[in-house]
Amino acid sequence: MRRKILKECTECASKNIYRNVERGETTCRDCGLVIEDRMVDFSQEWRDFADDGSSGQKRRTGAPTSHTSFDQGLGTEVGSxxxxxxxxxxxxxxxxxxxxxxxxxxxxxxxxxxxxxxxxxxxxxxxxxxxxxxxxxxxxxxxxxxxxxxxxxxxxxxx
Structure with missing residues (x-):
């Protein structure tokens, strides 16, 4: 499945598009329209779990995505x-x-x-x-x- 990468805002036709990978959003900087949200970053994330701040051995974080979960293991739920x-x-x-x-x-x-x-x-x-x-x-x-x-x-x- 390929996604079309937008070069301009669908609301104001501005080309000032900002892609925030941490939040998983693509927004227009001029009008503030959220063009795309819930984007998933499939790149590897590595963390250092050493307490002393030294660069120890880094490990991958996060659970793997799964087709058997309706939200592929990426969603949240409000309480239980x-x-x-x-x-x-x-x-x-x-x-x-x-x-x-x-x-x-x-x-x-x-x-x-x-x-x-x-x-x-x-x-x-x-x-x-x-x-x-x-x-x-x-x-x-x-x-x-x-x-x-x-x-x-x-x-x-x-x-």
Whole structure:
């Protein structure tokens, strides 16, 4: 899958485009439009875990991406049920549930479909005791089918 690299802003036609790799965003410096977000930097990241500040042995950081997770292991989730009990006031609890609700609502139909389908795929592969590589390949194939619109209107079991 190739991405078209924009040379100018779609809003104001400015060529003053800034790509922030740390935040994963491409923005227009003139009008402030976020042209692209959630960009993933696939380059290697190395960290030095030495406490004394000397340059010791560096290691790669971060978990590998996975096709078996609906967000490929890159997304975030607003809290869990165990976090709810740590909150003190009713106001904080209300805010917690509101944020969780909006986090669920802003997901697209494709993301919701992938979440349910990949959970089912995990269940079936666990039951059949399939190797991880087979599960990854099946998830990759399902993702491609979703992107091409082949699963729309069909049950996950039939796909």
């Amino acid at each position: 049920t165990s976090d709810f009990y740590k909150l003190g006031s009713d106001r904080e609890r209300d805010r917690f549930f509101r944020l969780r609700k909006w986090n669920i609502r802003i997901s697209t139909a494709i993301e919701r479909n992938l979440k349910v389908a990949l959970a089912e795929l995990k269940r079936v592969s666990s039951f059949l005791r399939l190797p991880r590589s087979v599960e990854e390949e099946a998830a990759r194939i399902y993702r491609r089918a979703v992107q091409k619109g082949l699963v729309r209107g069909r049950s996950m079991e039939s796909v």
